[in-house]
Amino acid sequence: MASETIKTYCRFCHANCPMEATVEDGKLTGVRPDVDNEIFGGYTCLKGRQMPEQLYYPERIQQSLKKNADGSHTAISSSQALDEIAEKLKVIIDRHGPRAVASYNGTVSFQNSATHPVAKAWHTALKSPSYYTSITIDQPAKVGIGQARMGFWGGGSHTWGDSDVALIIGNNTLVSHFSIPGGIPAFSPSNALREGKKRGMKVICVDPRRSEVASRSDLHLQIKPGQDAALLAGLIHIILEEELHDQAFCAENIENLAEFKASLSRFTPDYVASCTELDREDIIAAARMFAGGTKGTASTGTGPEMGPNPNLIQHLTQAINAICGRHYRAGEKLPNAGVLSPLAPRLAQAVPPQPEWLTGTRSRVSDDIGEVTVLTANGPTKEMPTAIIADEILMEGDGQIKALLCVGGNPALAWPGQDKAYAALDALDLLVCIDYKLSATAEMADYVIGSKLCLERDDLTVLTDIWYEKPYSHYTKTVVEAEGDVIEEWELFWELGQRLGLTMTVNEQPVAMDSKPSKYDILAMMTRDSRVPLDEIYQRDGGHVYEVPDVIVQAADPATKGYLNVFPDGLSEELAAVVEQADEALAAKQDYPFLLISRRMKNTFNSTGPELSFLASKGTTNPAFMNPDDLAALNVASGDIISISSINGEIPAVAQSAPDIKRGVISMAHCWGAAPGAGTDDKVRDIGANTNRLINNLDGSEKYSGMARQSAIAVALKKLA
Ligand SMILES: Nc1nc2c(c(=O)[nH]1)N[C@H]1C(S)=C(S)[C@@H](COP(=O)(O)OP(=O)(O)OC[C@H]3O[C@@H](n4cnc5c(=O)[nH]c(N)nc54)[C@H](O)[C@@H]3O)O[C@H]1N2
């Protein structure tokens, strides 16, 4: 038997852990961590280790499917499916214009390094702005809106490895393997945290749950969900009052600091303690601990961003970093300026606010909501807001979405407001899914295209390029050839582009449209003029830290130097709303006394995982984790079925006692359960329940992004017989 060991990396989630795959007679027979890797040190998690089972999952879609009138699916070839889809798109474009054609690129679309540039090229060529991704139901304020309003620092913010303090707000990297620079690096996160602590780093964690990160922190602020804006306002208030901020940095680089300070006067430690249910002394200690460090960043995760006021929370997070001067200065060396992009000078100066990032194509739902620019690995990219895509599909009139390509996403379970999401998917003239299994969304699709899985394709660590703290990169070649008639996500766009006669460009270079370029060709276009030539990364076996010249931050250029605006338009109103919300929450407390918050689970990645036997053996439901005292007060035991209701809907759930949860809080993962109306409530122990049924996507709709309230939802609960 021919057996081979091939270095590659896992793309089950965004962490890209290096692995060694064993291939015997063309079949993947095992994966193990690549212990030689200098960044990851042999780290993998239980999900990545299920790769062989995922590849040979018996119900895997290995050919395209077309839906029949009775709802069943018939297998057809992918080229036939693509021909038919292209014909249908032409009719829709002729009748309704290009905006009627949308794509939604979900979480897994990001794991294929070529998806987004080709998808965007397709939309540009088609003149359709209806380009949607999961970023706009995730953390759009963190990676675009915040920077557009305040500006950002040209020299970059302090990274974990250089820091002596970190303020981590609702980001549980030890489970999620997700953070942005400044937070715990997602690459072998427990090692990174241990090393930081060994250096004497002080870690402050804000989380209603004593999470994996919180339990290893120096100070855990077990906040009431949804109160992060009040807390951040309070921390900044203390720092400015006690003059703990970096006064020289502020004088040189920040505008409107006095107005900002005045606007926070209401957020005294006592007031903030009352909204957040935190100890006043802990709030003061956190402010002093954070400001007392010399280097270190405040960063957020989905916890606060899914709750109320995400734009304000991001502004305050970026502002607390700015006033404490947590940015690299002239003469300092950047740990990593990226390997896959051209070398651009990094200047120690503020890049001013970018209002045009917030003023692209308007949604039809509200003039306040529309295209937002997000800072992606492929540069600033305009996206339409996914939080209100269901309305764009259902609302009649010019620009109504009629066709949707769903790429590595599962909107029937993931979009906020499940009933409306389902109605919208059902109302489309054409729904196309590319997926490896018949997901809840794929079941509804007119066409399902079978996708390759990660070890069946080449890839490059584009997404994570600037998240590493060293100039690291990894090109993986295909480990095993895919069986059946399956394609990659970017190929869906290229194939349809060719059939529609489009001329597409990637990174300002024309994409060959007569015969299909290789994945390498696309990656080469994306990384044109990269600091390390793509071919060199391609030639190397495994991931590697490259020897590139140090990037030293240069002195500011007086001709282009700007200011960070800590008091942008609308901030007063946003701060006033925080106070109003605190009052409203008190009023709602009688009917809906609990707050439901979001979380990630180790054994699933959103809706991917429950189909795999080992991951399922760790649990087949998304339990409602609650404090044992709350359960006792309701006479509910672990394992009992409860009903959770909000003003928008009701779901069943399996109660699970968890002393790490704050009282009054229910912590539950999203993307479980089935489509609404499927009559599956009695299967909650086997398939979980969908928390998006408790949400209305227009509740608390955020300006610019339309971000819906997906966490900190007021709910009531009762025990079911
Ligand atoms: N295993 C696994 N990994 C994943 C995913 C998965 O499903 N499973 N999903 C991936 C995706 S799509 C993403 S976007 C990332 C997200 O990555 P993270 O943002 O790290 O997500 P979580 O692990 O849910 O951590 C969020 C934390 O916020 C806390 N929290 C909830 N509400 C509040 C609040 O109001 N305030 C504060 N301060 N904290 C709050 C929660 O208790 C939780 O500990 O993870 C990715 N990684």
Ligand SMILES: Nc1nc2c(c(=O)[nH]1)N[C@H]1C(S)=C(S)[C@@H](COP(=O)(O)OP(=O)(O)OC[C@H]3O[C@@H](n4cnc5c(=O)[nH]c(N)nc54)[C@H](O)[C@@H]3O)O[C@H]1N2
């Ligand atoms: N209430 C609530 N709602 C939320 C959240 C929350 O915290 N609370 N979180 C939000 C966030 S952060 C996100 S990112 C979204 C997630 O939203 P989505 O990205 O829409 O959901 P996923 O479940 O990640 O969808 C991934 C799909 O890709 C498929 N898949 C797996 N591997 C492959 C592959 O290699 N190729 C292809 N083509 N498909 C593959 C899976 O089978 C699955 O159907 O949900 C959001 N919704």
Ligand code: SF4
């Ligand atoms: S953390 Fe787990 S799922 Fe994510 S890339 Fe690493 S091994 Fe794969």
Ligand SMILES: [Mo]
């Ligand atoms: Mo996400």
